[in-house]
Amino acid sequence: IAGITQAPTSQILAAGRRMTLRCTQDMRHNAMYWYRQDLGLGLRLIHYSNTAGTTGKGEVPDGYSVSRANTDDFPLTLASAVPSQTSVYFCASSVESGSYNEQFFGPGTRLTVL
Amino acid sequence: QQQVKQSPQSLIVQKGGISIINCAYENTAFDYFPWYQQFPGKGPALLIAIRPDVSEKKEGRFTISFNKSAKQFSLHIMDSQPGDSATYFCAASPVYNTDKLIFGTGTRLQVFP
Secondary structure, eight states: SSSEEESSSSSEOOOTOOOOEEEEEESSSSSSEEEEEEETTTTEEEEEETTOOOEOOOOSOOTEOOOOOOSBBEEESSHHHHHHHHEEEEEEEEESSSSTTEEEEEOOOOEEEO | OEEEEEEEEEEEEEETTTTTEEEEETTTTTTEEEEEOOOTSSSOOEEEETTTTTTTTTTTTTEEEETTTEEEEEEEEOOGGHHHHHHHHEEEEEEOTTTOOOOOEEEEEEEEE
């Protein structure tokens, strides 16, 4: 079944540790996105990629990095986690960037930083 | 600064009733307005979307009403059902960068039998 997979489903992490959230899509979508969802704040864009080999900063990029080595994978790395990065993280993809394309979301990763 | 303001934060509706969720925006460059539905433990999914060249769009029991002059848009759910219980997010994106969605803060809808 086509879609987006995220791993891990949930994680508890000590502050200062490095963590990579994985995202893989099998829809051959060109554009991919990382959001964080916090109660009362909705979804906020962290980083995005319009196509393999390119990435861009969203609304809240500080403390996060991404890479897009191929079409299918878009990992999000927290180099040194802090408690304010406790959140639910969603990866999404769309056929193309722009052009009013629907974004398809993964099931999310719940991250707790202590 | 919240670019897309959504209200109410939560909504309780009786089965068969009408659910109304409102959103307002300031940036006149926004020209794409989708609504996403999210069930507990799942990622959001596109429900319905509108562009400002029309004032209303209807898909089944779901209708978006758009008021360009007031910079407001709303989601109406007719004949609300318990299965509609979810969190709803409005969003907007600017004409110059339609892949950068700005989301509202969400409305948790509960429909009771």
